[in-house]
Amino acid sequence: MVLFRLCFVIACALVVGAACPARAEPSEAELSRQFSEQVAPFLKTYCHACHGSEKPEAEFDLTKYNSLAHVAQDYPTWDIVLDRLLAGEMPPADAEAQPSKSAVEAVTD
Numbered sequence: 312m313v314l315f316r317l318c319f320v321i322a323c324a325l326v327v328g329a330a331c332p333a334r335a336e337p338s339e340a341e342l343s344r345q346f347s348e349q350v351a352p353f354l355k356t357y358c359h360a361c362h363g364s365e366k367p368e369a370e371f372d373l374t375k376y377n378s379l380a381h382v383a384q385d386y387p388t389w390d391i392v393l394d395r396l397l398a399g400e401m402p403p404a405d406a407e408a409q410p411s412k413s414a415v416e417a418v419t420d
């Protein structure tokens with residue numbers, strides 16, 4: 312993922328009221344599968360320790376996003392998530408689990 316393509320697809324849907332036909336974007340079903348297989352495990356491993364359901368940092372609970380539909384409903388938040396991931400700010404340098412560059416690329420590409 313996919314987060315980038317996801318944001319693109321959702322932004323398009325918001326703006327023109329339909330999925331963008333111009334580019335060969337993955338279908339919603341495909342994105343949904345990629346979310347479950349790639350993004351959800353990534354969040355669990357690298358983010359949930361701090362952004363869990365109990366006393367989450369920045370009051371930001373990432374465990375509630377367990378499907379693509381949840382992410383889509385809260386699209387602006389995911390723009391921030393994407394920014395922080397790409398900036399290398401999340402997870403913070405002192406976090407126990409650090410994703411490799413390729414792991415970040417796999418979810419943000």
Ligand code: HEC
Pocket residue numbers: 354357358359360361362368369371391392395396401402403405406407
């Ligand atoms: C070691 C604990 C820790 C881990 C792990 C962690 N975060 Fe954070 N996160 C924080 C803290 C502390 C803040 C608040 C300070 C800040 O914004 O930099 C924060 C803030 C954020 C914010 C801003 C929320 C807002 O409302 O502005 C986002 C988005 C975010 N984190 C995403 C993530 C993602 C995605 C991951 C996993 C890749 C992650 N974080 C992993 C501690 C953590």
